[in-house]
Structures are given as C-alpha cells and as structure tokens.
Amino acid sequence: MGLCELCGRKEFSCTIIVEGSSLNVCSDCSGFGKVVHTANVPKKRAVKTVLAEDSVKNDFFVILKQCRERMNLTQKEFAEKIMEKENTVHKLETGHLVPGLELARKLEKLLKIALVEHVSVDSTVVNKKESNTLTIGDVIELDER
Ligand SMILES: [Zn+2]
Known part of the structure; x- marks a missing residue:
C-alpha cells in the first residue's frame, strides 16, 4: 500500500x-x-466513528455583539471589560477573528454567556451495493447535538 x-x-x-x-x-x-x-472497503461494511470535541460556536460573533449591546457598552469599553484590545473586539464581532478556546472560555466567564459547545461529529461510511463510487455527500453526515 x-x-x-x-x-x-x-x-x-x-x-x-x-x-x-x-x-x-x-x-x-x-x-x-x-x-x-x-x-x-468490503461490501456492506459500515465504518462508524464518532468524534466529539469542544469548539467555539459558529455564531459567537452574534452572541458577543448582542451581549455588548445589552450592556450598553462601546467596543472600546467592552474591550476594557474583557481586557482585550479594541481592535480585537472589532475583529471578534465581525467574525474576522475566531477566539481560541482559552479566550472563549474567559469571555464566557466574564460575560456569563455560552460560546463553547460540545460537538459530536458522526461520520458513517457505507459502501453501497450497486456501486463502489462514493461522493463526499455520501460519506459524511454531520450531526450536531
Ligand atoms: Zn490524505
């Protein structure tokens, strides 16, 4: 091989x-x-793997912005509150910067919001009877819980 x-x-x-x-x-x-x-890939064999990991939510920037607006803070004031640069806040809110887990967890604590989620990725590979041609659509199923 x-x-x-x-x-x-x-x-x-x-x-x-x-x-x-x-x-x-x-x-x-x-x-x-x-x-x-x-x-x-032997016929009719299904390979199932389940991966789970913590990841920052896709809509973290919406959550952050809403949170800041609820507190009536400017980006600058918000930046001071979370001890980051104003520029960082701007990038976070526009989705140009995805916070690492460490930063996301810090923000969760400071702001009492949920930014990190536990994602399980269920990928099942099934070999079809009629053909052994698989497309990516056939082999990957995302299942968020
Ligand atoms: Zn490869």
Whole structure:
C-alpha cells in the first residue's frame, strides 16, 4: 500500500480525479476531488466513528455583539471589560477573528454567556451495493447535538 498523495499521512483508500489527473488519497482527502474508485472497503461494511470535541460556536460573533449591546457598552469599553484590545473586539464581532478556546472560555466567564459547545461529529461510511463510487455527500453526515 502507498501513502495518500495529498497529505502523505495515511494509506490511500480511494482514487479521486483532481483537475483531470488521478490521485490515490486517504479517506480524509477524498473530498478534494471526484471519487472514481474506492479500495479496500468490503461490501456492506459500515465504518462508524464518532468524534466529539469542544469548539467555539459558529455564531459567537452574534452572541458577543448582542451581549455588548445589552450592556450598553462601546467596543472600546467592552474591550476594557474583557481586557482585550479594541481592535480585537472589532475583529471578534465581525467574525474576522475566531477566539481560541482559552479566550472563549474567559469571555464566557466574564460575560456569563455560552460560546463553547460540545460537538459530536458522526461520520458513517457505507459502501453501497450497486456501486463502489462514493461522493463526499455520501460519506459524511454531520450531526450536531
Ligand atoms: Zn490524505
């Protein structure tokens, strides 16, 4: 077996077409092109992996802005309250800066809001009977709880 030609970290498990050339890639990289062949997946086998992780909410900037407006603070005053730069607050509120977990947790504490959520990612790979061609839509199901 060879290694994935895109990331080089895992053994390749399928072949995809990217801009006219075929590449052998791992399952992680199969989304970069059109999958034409899937190797080593026995028929009817489903591989299920559940990953869970803490991550900052996608709409954190809406929550932050609403929070600041509720407190009737300017971005500058808000920045002082959370001990960050005004520029940082501006970037956070416009979504240009995604806070790291550390900063997000600090803001949660200071402002009594929820910015971090526990996300489980359910990815189920099912090999279909009729064909062994999988598209990224077939193999990835996101399930937020
Ligand atoms: Zn890869």
